[in-house]
Amino acid sequence: MADAPDLGSGAERRAGSSPSVRTIFEKEKNMKITEEKSKGLTRKFTAVIAAADFEKEVQERIAHLAKTTKLPGFRPGKAPIAMLNQKYRGAVLGEALDHLVQHAVNDIIKEKDLRVAMEPEIKLGKFEDGKDIEFTMEVETLPEIKLGDFSKIKLEKLMAEVPAEEIEKSLQYVADSRRETEPVKEDRNCKKGDVVVIDFTGSIDGVEFKGGKGTDYPLELGSNSFIEGFEDQLIGHKKGDKVDVKVKFPQDYHAKDLAGKDAVFAVEIKELKVLKKTEINDEFAVSLGEKDLASLKEKVAARIKEDYENASKMKLKRTLLDALDKEYKIEVPEKLVNAEYDSIVKQYEHAKEHNELDEYEKSKSEKDLLKEYKEIANRRVKLGLLLSEVGVQEKIQIAPDDINKAIMAEARKYPGQEKAVFDFYLKNKNAVEALKAPVFEEKIVDHILSKVQLSEKTVSVKELYNFDEK
Secondary structure, eight states: OOOOOOTTHHHHHHHOOOHHHHHHHHHOSSEEEEEOOOBTTEEEEEEEEOHHHHHHHHHHHHHHHHTTOOOTTSOTTOSOHHHHHHHHHHHHHHHHHHHHHHHHHHHHHHHTTOOBSSOOEEEEOOOOTTSOEEEEEEEEBOOOOOOOOGGGOEEEEEEOOOOHHHHHHHHHHHHHHTOOEEEOOSOOOOOTTOEEEEEEEEEETTEEEEEEEEEEEEEETTSOOSSTTTGGGTTTOOTTOEEEEEEEOOTTOSSTTTTTOEEEEEEEEEEEEEEOOOOOSHHHHHHTTOSSHHHHHHHHHHHHHHHHHHHHHHHHHHHHHHHHHHHOOOOOOHHHHHHHHHHHHHHHHHHHHTTOOOHHHHHSOHHHHHHHHHHHHHHHHHHHHHHHHHHHHTTOOOOHHHHHHHHHHHHHTSTTOHHHHHHHHHHOHHHHHHHHHHHHHHHHHHHHHTTSEEEEEEOOHHHHTOOOOO
């Protein structure tokens, strides 16, 4: 959370420095500020800027125009001020007003030492040329947070050993993904496990739909990679057969215009192939760049262990945040909560529109879900403020090495495409900036975890990955 923004700097750069503004805000002789009684984190002020100071600002702007403005019959800079006032006063009134009010707001924030949560709400009173300017400023401030002793928090970190069967399963998955096919020489029907090369065209009520066409598509029968029932209808046919496959799109299908509809796919079986078995041995390990099978198993075990550690850290972080949420009672700015809530609801509405709600969301009424989302928004803002305060008080900062590690972690998610990921971040400064907030949060969380009383508990892999959907 940032401290008070410099609300007037943009206007100041556009209009140039103004002595009259400095007089008002440094000496505070001509601007009167009164504060109403505070309501929670909301502060409300009324400010009055003297008409004389406003007039001085207007005249300075007109004098600035006079240096370059050319009027008929006068050389540049020689036109009478009275004539310039008549011609340009109406044009500069708005600029002068905006300039003074913005600087006044900024000065109030600095003078009252306000830590604002969001942009202040400004309401201008009746504005009449030649009279004092009155406006009100309402702003929500950040709460004062007193950090407690983190060493009193007791947490348990769940750990899991890598079972031998998990290593074998991973090796088999890699082997299956690299399996090659060979044509079936005999004239026989397709069966489960075969690979058929097909052309297909999908239609609904006789009209082809977008994305329903494919050519020379290799499909393993029994892989369940197509709509339910599609692959089963090809079993028992032969190379060269043309089959009308009739299916029904699921109600929750991601393409809303297809969800729940009956479709027909005109399919031609062009080739029939079988998958060749890949032996998991030293030769297989060498093909993957390892010395031998033992070395490959060590590498796979290390990768699985890393996945377990990430899951463990995720659960530990959630446990920590739960503990902090319970420990700290913090009044949160309502507007920040509303902004977070609106963001969550927007994501929910998008997921609902595209049939992407998870099972938990489907099981709840919208009224109950929205109530939960409000609670989640409140929790997020509360914990965000708390973690931010820890970062400030403990002087935690992000180093370039932290960002580099984050980019490397992202790259590891895309095996074989690491260079493309690095190039993406190298060329996109905004993407690098987007990494800073989560990296900063992780550093703060790690700092707190270094203070708590932490014990470890070995559990099963199933328990480690048992994440409560809510």
